[in-house]
Amino acid sequence: MEIKEILAKCDHTLLGQTATWQDIKAICDDGIKYQTASVCIPPCYVERAKNYVGDKLKICTVIGFPNGYNTTATKVYETEQAVLEGADEIDMVINIGALKEGLLDYVKDEIVQIKKACHGKLLKVIIETCLLTDEEKITMCRLVTEAKAEYIKTSTGFSTDGATLHDVKLMYDNVGEGVLVKAAGGIKDLADAEEFIKIGASRLGTSRVVKAVKALEK
16 A cells, blocks of 8 residues: 555544644644645644645544543534634544443434534544443444444544554444544554554544654655
């Protein structure tokens, strides 16, 4: 697989708490240079980043991040504001406790409400696979499909583990028509990225792929 094909599937990501505008600007420059699918950045930088990149690069941001236990109303407001400020893609975190309690209607309805608040922008649903059983992952594949989100995503990168090949394959095999899989967290290098794509990931959430390409250029 050509490097540019891998880069085109990457959401070049910077979500660390210490990220400054200069850091965000730098990954935007990288995203444009290497033609990544998007940059995934904190909500507070969406408006400045969108003004900076214009139509050269898609801006992705996160909702209910990283724990997912905000109220639905808060998540909907966050989404509305992010879209208003220029976000092209939204990555939301589900309420994991509600899933584990069996409140499936609540979990699905929250996704539906956030999808509506996206106003046509692409929605990815983070389920934090490292905290779920395989049965719960399969349940989330069904709920995300029924809620008509575009993607189901493995991880925030802020919990106990990130994407695994097992989880990506499981999700790929169980999502319904029209739903794609995003692997995030723990993608180590270009070979790792290619393996995730081969197993079923259509997007990768990572900062390491661009770093690996830069290292090759040196």
